[in-house]
Amino acid sequence: MAYPVKALFRDDAYLSVAEGNVTAINDRGGIILDQTCFYATSGGQPGDTGFFERADGSRIEIAATVCGETKDEIIHVPAPNQRMPEIGEKLTLHIDWDRRYKLMRMHTACHLLTVVCPYPITGASVGEEESRVDFDIPELDGDKASISAELMRLVEENHPIYTETISDEDLAANPGLVKSKNVRPPSGTGEIRLVCIGENGAVDSQPCGGTHVTETKEVGDIHIGKIEKKGRENRRFRIRFGPLPASG
Numbered sequence: 001m002a003y004p005v006k007a008l009f010r011d012d013a014y015l016s017v018a019e020g021n022v023t024a025i026n027d028r029g030g031i032i033l034d035q036t037c038f039y040a041t042s043g044g045q046p047g048d049t050g051f052f053e054r055a056d057g058s059r060i061e062i063a064a065t066v067c068g069e070t071k072d073e074i075i076h077v078p079a080p081n082q083r084m085p086e087i088g089e090k091l092t093l094h095i096d097w098d099r100r101y102k103l104m105r106m107h108t109a110c111h112l113l114t115v116v117c118p119y120p121i122t123g124a125s126v127g128e129e130e131s132r133v134d135f136d137i138p139e140l141d142g143d144k145a146s147i148s149a150e151l152m153r154l155v156e157e158n159h160p161i162y163t164e165t166i167s168d169e170d171l172a173a174n175p176g177l178v179k180s181k182n183v184r185p186p187s188g189t190g191e192i193r194l195v196c197i198g199e200n201g202a203v204d205s206q207p208c209g210g211t212h213v214t215e216t217k218e219v220g221d222i223h224i225g226k227i228e229k230k231g232r233e234n235r236r237f238r239i240r241f242g243p244l245p246a247s248g
Contacts (some may be wrong), residue, residue: 006035013211030075120181
């Protein structure tokens with residue numbers, strides 16, 4: 001049986017503290033709440049860590065957040081040797097904000113890279129210090145320096161970032177919105193969540209359920225640390241925080 005959870009982060013990625021009531025404890029000790037600000041691992045972005053605060057001030061440390069039977073079931077995985085809460089207990093949820101904010105900035109940087117490199121995406125992984133995006137590129141046009149410069153141009157132009165929803169029919173009529181070569185966004189619910197960059201999505205619009213900053217300047221200094229060849233036409237770009245080193 002799946003327990004649907006209200007995902008507060010979908011409406012407010014900056015919500016670092018919230019309250020939730022325990023609705024279930026699964027057979028592996030995972031904690032399920034009626035609502036949560038904790039993001040569950042999905043789409044290449046790691047799930048949140050942090051802690052739950054009980055009424056007596058004690059803590060339940062959360063080591064991971066994952067999806068259950070469906071994307072709407074969010075399971076909080078406690079660290080070992082934690083005292084479990086009671087069903088119906090109200091908890092105050094605290095995400096590790098420093099970690100989450102780095103992931104938000106990095107996830108946004110990955111979207112910007114797909115603008116600079118408009119090729120089919122074959123894989124991606126968001127990290128706290130380094131992220132990677134794999135593209136199907138027959139012939140690479142550019143190098144680390146030129147691509148890093150284009151990324152920073154988009155960052156410094158400080159484009160707004162927002163979400164909107166479209167229907168399954170809208171997505172079917174605009175297949176170019178999907179940049180992934182192998183993975184299609186979930187359909188059948190009647191709504192697809194788009195992450196849009198720029199006024200009226202002029203810079204980019206693509207389906208995504210992750211968390212992002214609200215303007216590109218928040219991403220800060222980023223650069224391409226490495227470009228690797230992974231197969232005949234597959235190129236892996238590694239995005240890192242900080243300016244491009246002088247050695248390139």
